[in-house]
Amino acid sequence: MSTVNFDSVDVTFADGHQALRSVSLDIADGEFIALVGPSGSGKTTLLRSLAGFISPSAGTISIDGAPVSAPESLVAVEHRGLGMVFQQHALWPHMKVGENIAYPLKLAGVRRPRRERRVAEVLDLVGLAGMGGRRPDQLSGGQRQRVALARAIIHQPRVLLLDEALSALDEPLRATLRSQLQSMAKDLGLTVLHVTHDRSEALAIADRIVVLDQGRILQAGRPAEVVAQPATGFVAQFLNDATLLNGVLDSHGFHADGLPLMVPRRNVSTDLPEGEPSVPGQLAVTPNHVVLSPVGPEETGGADVVSSLYGRHAHTVELHWSGRRMRGETAGWQPAPGDLVGVDVIGGLFFPEGPLPPMHRPHRSESSRPPAPPRSARTASGG
């Protein structure tokens, strides 16, 4: 229902810790954003800054073009028009479900008949029709989380903020709520910021993924984009379980330091032009780039299998190879921990040491802006 803009936002806590560093991000009206990153990367700080619980030390946060956090002005939490759901569904235990959900409307002075109508509507929307008379302790964990969601959307928020809102739920309920949340957000045209530890959930549910590390945005892009074109080796490692190998890329291919490995140039994905002299950097090798083969008892070399996990489509195998940990996949056969296996690396994404000149990476540098709307949406808003 609204646009959100972060413009060069810094957050430094009282103890001097800088949790956000020059964060700039434009979120389109009705966009579903998933914020991912390792623990301590600043996801919750970003969300809480937008909510108004944390004041940035520099930069501006705007909703619908109007600053809500700026050096000279700060809009109070309750006047930002946001809906929030956290991991722990903080429902008032002494209030019935309907009263819990209606509370924001009661605070806003909405009269009882209208409140009751709206409660019935949102209960229906979250799949809890008719449950308004129950107490929270008569509900399951998933139902309580739906109540929290209903309460967050009853006052038609401008932006919905979700902080690990599904994390306490077990599968398959979590998967169900995930898809309901996505379709509800689209039906209502909600702008959503969803913090999650779950990479698959982020990729499945969001229009755009924002990857944070150490308070900086490393990449923001559509799910297929961040998976196929990670901006840095770290993003490839975080989203795709890639192994990062140090080495040098030349006209023949990538030569890994300290490993009997050369990946031919044609199988190395890079923004560097052909004919560049030897360039030091890292090759991000995803598990599907690692081909494993059984090794006979009389053979030597290869890698030790550290763990081997069954998968429906492919088994995930952790390896120890010449002093490095690496992850690969097998299909059709599954090695056991302690086995020796042959390793072939058939490709990877190359990241040169140091920053690349922008002309070498056009699709990776403009990712903090929302993608253009699809043709149908442009026609609708234009006409």
Ligand SMILES: Nc1ncnc2c1ncn2[C@@H]1O[C@H](COP(=O)(O)OP(=O)(O)OP(=O)(O)O)[C@@H](O)[C@H]1O
């Ligand atoms: N009030 C505070 N004072 C000082 N440092 C803080 C404060 N709140 C958070 N931090 C620090 O700021 C950094 C970012 O914290 P934040 O909670 O945003 O990370 P996160 O990405 O949400 O982590 P997690 O995934 O573990 O929830 C962390 O290093 C954290 O320790």
